[in-house]
Amino acid sequence: MSLSIGQLSAETGCNIETIRYYERIRLMNQARRSSGNHRIYGEPDRRRLVFIRRCRELGFPVDDIRDLLRLVDGGAPTCAEVKSVTENHLAGVRRRITDLRKMETVLKGLVRECSGETIPDCPIIDTLFKQSSIR
Amino acid sequence: MSLSIGQLSAETGCNIETIRYYERIRLMNQARRSSGNHRIYGEPDRRRLVFIRRCRELGFPVDDIRDLLRLVDGGAPTCAEVKSVTENHLAGVRRRITDLRKMETVLKGLVRECSGETIPDCPIIDTLFKQSSIR
DNA sequence: CTAATACCTGTAGCGACCACAGGTTCAAGG
DNA sequence: CCTTGAACCTGTGGTCGCTACAGGTATTAG
Known part of the structure; x- marks a missing residue:
């Protein structure tokens, strides 16, 4: 078939x-x-x-998938390696979530401070002109 | 200078x-x-x-930044537009966080089920062979 | 004046696809 | 058997936001 x-x-x-x-x-x-x-x-x-x-x-990157497929194709004693690839990827996903949450917090703050009315100095713009500090 | x-x-x-x-x-x-x-x-x-x-x-994409800069350059009555760009971006960030959290949950489950020992049928691999369902 | 550093342009690569263009093959209906 | 239209083929270029060259020119410190 x-x-x-x-x-x-x-x-x-x-x-x-x-x-x-x-x-x-x-x-x-x-x-x-x-x-x-x-x-x-x-x-x-x-x-x-x-x-x-x-x-x-x-969200596994292609290189990880290649590794996993190699293990699958190989057959035998691979469970620990599979787990390790997965754990590493999980750690990466968690880092990305952390980063995005920081962004979310700042953006939420920006939106809250801004009335949306037409005033000369927009607090969002003002803040964006200030040099970083996220990390 | x-x-x-x-x-x-x-x-x-x-x-x-x-x-x-x-x-x-x-x-x-x-x-x-x-x-x-x-x-x-x-x-x-x-x-x-x-x-x-x-x-x-x-995390603003370049096109958003271009919009924001245009508003900054333009000068006057832009606060509502700035806020709207920011809110849209915030919504996108939140969507990405939601997606990543779903991934995190599944990956956490995979890692938990796997002992890491060398056994013939790796539960991670088995699960990955099953067709989706994330959404 | 020379040597080291800083700068210039233009192009190609990353990851993970998607979208053509221009050509070939297949399957179903007449 | 022949035609038509859908499905398939290869190869290339685009996406996003950079980064990394190569091969050349300008500046600057000693």
């Missing part, structure tokens, strides 16, 4: 151009081809693509 | 290449030039660059 790239796209929700892109950067294996050079996919390809999309949804 | 690009960079903490980039994309005005074609900056340029960097620290 085989799939065209369009069918694979429909089943996984992954853009066709993106599937070809994944092949180019070697996340997906080189697809089998029909006599007329169209890509043909099987169930293992579908599973692999779902895996990749799921990782991307969780 | 004028500054070379290197001095401006040192004073603002903004990379030299980035300053030239801002000029290219018209965030910064075309700089005055010395006889030997070196850029010369004045105090208004310094203030403008500080403003830009501050906005970037707060």
Whole structure:
């Protein structure tokens, strides 16, 4: 039972151009081809693509996914490595949340100080002209 | 009292290449030039660059900054518009925080389920093979 | 006057795609 | 069997906000 790239796209929700892109950067294996050079996919390809999309949804960068796939492909004693990749990524996600929360706090403050009326000195603009201090 | 690009960079903490980039994309005005074609900056340029960097620290995209600068340059009745740009950006930041928190929750779950020992079926990998559901 | 440093322009790369253009193949209907 | 239109192919260029060269010119300190 085989799939065209369009069918694979429909089943996984992954853009066709993106599937070809994944092949180019070697996340997906080189697809089998029909006599007329169209890509043909099987169930293992579908599973692999779902895996990749799921990782991307969780924000794993492509290099991490490559590592994870290598471990998956390799088979055996990999659980600790998988966990470590995941933990590192989690730490990164937490850093980004922290950064964004700092931004949120400052922006909230700016909006609160500003009446929105047309007054000569806008407190938002005034504050933005003052040199940093976020970190 | 004028500054070379290197001095401006040192004073603002903004990379030299980035300053030239801002000029290219018209965030910064075309700089005055010395006889030997070196850029010369004045105090208004310094203030403008500080403003830009501050906005970037707060995550404003360049197009927003362009809007804000236009309002600043324009002068008068702009406070409501400034507030609206800021509020829109704040909403975007909050969306990103929400997304990242969802990721964090799932990743935390993955890490918790995995002992890190070398067992045949890694729970992280197993879960990643299952089709999404984040949204 | 020389040497070191600072500056100049222009181009290419990053990550993770998306969107063409211009050509080929496939599948269904007549 | 033939036509038509959809689906596919490759290759390239754009996105965003920088950063990093390469290869050349200007300035400045000694």
